[in-house]
Amino acid sequence: MIIETINLTKRYGKLVALNNLHLEIAEGECFGYIGPNGAGKTTTIRILATLLQPTWGEARVCGHTVGFENRKIRPLIGYVPDFFGAYEDMVVQEYLEFFAAAYDLVGKKRIQIVGDVLELTDLKSKGDALVDSLSRGMKQRLSIARVLLHDPKVLLLDEPASGLDPRARIEIRELLKELHRMGKTILISSHILPELADLCTSIGILEQGELVFQGPVREAVRRARLGTTVHVVTPDDQERARQVLAGLPQVADVQMNDGALIVRLDQDTTDFSFIAEALLANKLRISELKPEEVNLETAFMRLTKGIVQ
Numbered sequence: 001m002i003i004e005t006i007n008l009t010k011r012y013g014k015l016v017a018l019n020n021l022h023l024e025i026a027e028g029e030c031f032g033y034i035g036p037n038g039a040g041k042t043t044t045i046r047i048l049a050t051l052l053q054p055t056w057g058e059a060r061v062c063g064h065t066v067g068f069e070n071r072k073i074r075p076l077i078g079y080v081p082d083f084f085g086a087y088e089d090m091v092v093q094e095y096l097e098f099f100a101a102a103y104d105l106v107g108k109k110r111i112q113i114v115g116d117v118l119e120l121t122d123l124k125s126k127g128d129a130l131v132d133s134l135s136r137g138m139k140q141r142l143s144i145a146r147v148l149l150h151d152p153k154v155l156l157l158d159e160p161a162s163g164l165d166p167r168a169r170i171e172i173r174e175l176l177k178e179l180h181r182m183g184k185t186i187l188i189s190s191h192i193l194p195e196l197a198d199l200c201t202s203i204g205i206l207e208q209g210e211l212v213f214q215g216p217v218r219e220a221v222r223r224a225r226l227g228t229t230v231h232v233v234t235p236d237d238q239e240r241a242r243q244v245l246a247g248l249p250q251v252a253d254v255q256m257n258d259g260a261l262i263v264r265l266d267q268d269t270t271d272f273s274f275i276a277e278a279l280l281a282n283k284l285r286i287s288e289l290k291p292e293e294v295n296l297e298t299a300f301m302r303l304t305k306g307i308v309q
Contacts, residue, residue, distance in 0.1 A: 002027040002154060002185050003048060007057035010043050010209075017043040019209040020057065025187060025202075027153075030180045032196035032217075033189040034300060035206035041189040042082070044206070045158050048187070049079040062153060075103075078147025082159035084139040088132035092123060092142060095131050096149065103150040113149055121145040121175060137168025144175065155179065157188040161195065173199055197296040207304045217296055224299035230272045232261040233288035234279065241284050248278055260288070 003025035010018040018040045025031045033041050046052040047059050050070040059066040061073045087095055096114045105113055118124045121141040126134065134142065140160055147155065157176075161169045173195050180186055180199075190196050196203065197217050205213040205220070213220055234241045238256060245263055246254045253264040265272060272291065279286055 001025060001060075002029075002062055003031075003187065004060045005044070005047075005057065006060075008044070008047065008059050009055050009057045010040070010047065010052065011055045016209050018047075018054070018057075021206075021209070021211055023204060023211060023214065025185065027185055028180075028183060029202055030176070030186040030188070030200045032200035032203040033187055033206065034191070034193065034196065034203060035189075036304065039206040040209040041206055042158055043209075045079070045156050045187065045189060049077060049156050050074060051079075075150060076152055077154045077156055078144075078150075078152040079156045080140075080143050080147055080158065080160055082162050084136075084143055088130070090131050091127070092118070092129055092131060092134070093127040095142070096145060099146050100149045105149065117145040117148045120148065120178070122171070135168070137164045137171060140164065140168070140172060141175065144172075144179075148179075153185060155184050155186045155188075157186065159189055159191070161190055161192055169195065193296045193300060203296070205300060205303055213303050217299075220296065220299040220303065221294050224294055224302040228265045228270050228272060229292035230263045230265065230275060231288065231290050231292060232263055232275060232279075232286065233259065234261070234284050235287050236284045240282070241279060244278055244282050244284065245275060248274065250274060262292075 001024045003023065005021050005023040008018055008021040021044065033044070035041050043052065047054055047066055048061055050066055050073050053067055062076045064072045066073065087098070090098065093114065096117065097110060100110045100114055118127060121144055123138065123141055123145060126138065131139070131142065161172050164172065169192065176186060176188065176199060200217060202216050203220060204211055238261065242254050242256060242261055245251055245261065250266055250269040251263055252266050255262045263275060276286055276289060
């Protein structure tokens with residue numbers, strides 16, 4: 001595993017930010033890290049970035065242990081915090097060259113690499129612009145450009161799309177997809193769950209410092225699916241339609257909600273074609289018949305309890 005934590009625990013006095021966290025991320029994964037505010041996501045990322053020491057337990061990045069081999073870990077990672085840092089009085093080119101020099105990149109090699117990351121992050125036209133003049137979305141792209149200068153194996157991104165407008169979020173998402181295609185291992189925390197579902201190969205759901213789920217997005221959705229629920233709309237007598245459906249042996253419950261019938265089937269029933277047959281047999285027309293969509297947002301709501309610290 002390129003990232004691994006074993007019994008990772010972080011306490012701030014009586015507050016337990018992380019509680020015996022076991023996390024495994026394989027090389028080349030794009031891992032979405034989600035949870036309520038205060039769940040421990042930022043604490044985890046800061047420990048992996050060697051900025052925090054755990055109270056106990058172990059965290060390993062590329063086989064090196066945090067706290068004992070930090071100097072070996074730091075060249076291998078790129079950490080992007082949720083808010084842009086200092087140096088806003090520099091121009092973009094100067095800003096990147098400053099950090100490239102910190103990684104001992106000199107001469108033509110430094111100029112080439114700075115040019116490459118500007119092109120990759122679509123900031124080539126902003127090389128002479130003051131950092132302070134950039135939009136928040138461009139600052140986030142610049143922050144990603146900065147951590148790519150030394151070609152890290154692992155990217156640790158803490159809410160990179162926080163506060164961005166829809167266009168800027170899409171641009172960041174497409175950039176991260178490209179970095180994933182380039183073979184980077186990415187750990188990204190975010191509250192924008194539909195975008196994580198589109199971007200990530202697997203997710204971890206954290207609540208009160210504990211991992212309540214880790215695995216592929218489709219597995220989270222499967223676990224959240226509590227039987228099949230079907231939405232039915234009829235232009236005819238809804239109460240009579242409700243009674244017809246409630247009397248069927250495959251139906252566990254029928255409720256009326258905002259002009260639709262919410263039909264919950266027994267756990268073992270997945271084929272709902274019998275609903276149409278029953279309504280038509282009773283001369284009740286159907287204007288809509290569709291299963292309830294279960295997505296990452298639904299999975300998150302059903303797999304967590306909504307508890308914050």
